Each structure stands twice: as C-alpha cells, then as structure tokens.
Amino acid sequence: MYEIDQDKIHFDKAIYDKGCTKIYPYGAEDEHKVVKRKSCANKNVKEKFENEFTLGGFRDDENIVSIEAYLAKTTEIPKGGYNVYFLMPRMEGNLFELLCRYRQKRQHISLNKLLQYFSDLASGVRSLHLARIAHRNINLFNILFDKQNKLKLSDFSSAVSLDESNEAKEKDYYCKQDIWSLGVVFLEICLLNRLELDPNELENTIEKNLLWAQKMYNETISNLLKGMLAIDPVKRKSAKEILEEIKKIRVTFVP
Ligand SMILES: Nc1ncnc2c1ncn2[C@@H]1O[C@H](COP(=O)(O)OP(=O)(O)OP(=O)(O)O)[C@@H](O)[C@H]1O
Ligand SMILES: [Mg+2]
16 A cells, blocks of 8 residues: 655646645656645535545556545634545646647647547446446546557546445436536537536537538448437437447547
8 A cells, every 4th residue: 555655745836726626746757746736624525535645646557646645634714624635647638738738739630540549538437337337527638648649537436336326217317417427528528618508409419510520531431420319318329329329439540
C-alpha cells in the first residue's frame, strides 16, 4: 500500500483550485503524481470520501485514472472537519481543455482519432460496469487525457456500487444513465464544444446535433450516437455493444 507523505505535496503550485477541491503536484517532477485534496467542514462526509476511494481505487485499467492511496485527516479549523487526500497519476488536463486545444488550432479530429477517443471511453465504462460500478457523473471535466492523448475516466465522487443497490431495475438504470452521458460526451467530441441541453428541447437538440455529426463524419457515426442517445433508456445500447460497434466501424473505415 502506497503511503501519502504530506511533505511531498506542493501546496504552493495548485493545478486546480475550485470550491473544496484542490489538485497539487506530488513529489519530484518525474514521479508524475498529483494529490487531490478535498476539504469539508462536516465530519460525516468521511464515508462518502471513502466510497470514492473504494470505487475509484486500484483499478488497473488503462482507461481509468486510478486512485493509488487515500489519507483522511482532521483539520485544525475550530469546528473540526476533514481534509481528504487522494494520490493519483498526473494527467495533462481534462477533455474540455483538449477540445479547446483543437478549436484554438482550428483543427478537426480525424475519423481515426475520433474512433480512438470513443474506444478509450467505451472501454473505461465497460470495465466499470463489468466491475459492477456505475460512474454517474460522466462529463468533459471528469475525463482526463495523458501525454499520448489517451482518455481516462476520473472522479468517482458520484459512483455507486451496483451490488449494494437492491433494485435490479435501478442498477440497470444507472448503467443506462452512464450510456446517455457517454453519448453526450461523444457528441461533444464531434462538435468540439459543450452541448447545452434544455430538457424541454431535448429531442430537437439531439436530432439537430446528430445531423451535424453526420455531416462532419458519416452516418455510421451518427447511428452509433443515436443508439446511446435514445430518450427511452431501454432502447439505449450497453457499453459492450457500443465497443463492438466502434470496432466494426474501425474495420470498415480506417485503413
Ligand atoms: N490526476 C489529475 N491530473 C491532472 N489534473 C487533474 C487530475 N485529477 C483532476 N484534475 C483536474 O482537476 C479537475 C477537477 O478534478 P475532479 O473532477 O476529480 O474533482 P471535482 O469535480 O472538483 O470534485 P468532485 O470530486 O467533488 O466532483 C479536473 O477536471 C482536471 O482538470
Ligand atoms: Mg469532477
């Protein structure tokens, strides 16, 4: 078990600092590690943080940012409270930032690269669902990329263990929710932009943007997304089916 050494946390060089979450570099530069620190005044959230570690820890998967160590410390503030530290591999940034880079360079994502991104993400979700975990917060900011532009799922703060949920229907629904969110992310990757989804205009907005994706890539891509963005969860594909479809598209379109 890896121990977190607080002296190795570079508190003066935060990479991310918003609300109660802060990300700091950890150790020497060539260690390629960061520590995510969450501060909370309420001691009762310890369970929630431990859940994040249990579900996101030690996942030996190339498409998941695994939490390598966990440390909870009572803080010195008058009412007590918690500082929780998660040790993770250092990544280059989140998917939103990666899409911004493409936009700034006025670069289009090639079909080959698009399918690589889709495959990374569908693999990550497939592994989680196989491990009986639903992520429940898949979005551009909770997907990170490494130096090779490989995409990885991160941030298990909303994740749930499906084995602990009683209702079979509920379990299935959580996975279908992940697929919807993944479909939205796929669409955002095609559009190189965030998608604002007004619940009153959901169907129209999805349809309009699927047409855009079709124009930019091809009908097979828009059909793949359609299978994930079905309003009726029962009609949404599973991560396994999506992964298989991506493989087929690759064989057909990529030389
Ligand atoms: N391992 C990492 N390497 C580099 N940057 C990271 C890493 N983990 C997170 N970040 C950056 O910090 C941002 C926030 O991280 P994360 O999503 O884990 O926390 P959060 O959403 O603020 O907190 P919460 O867990 O409460 O939802 C990410 O979008 C990313 O930009
Ligand atoms: Mg997050």
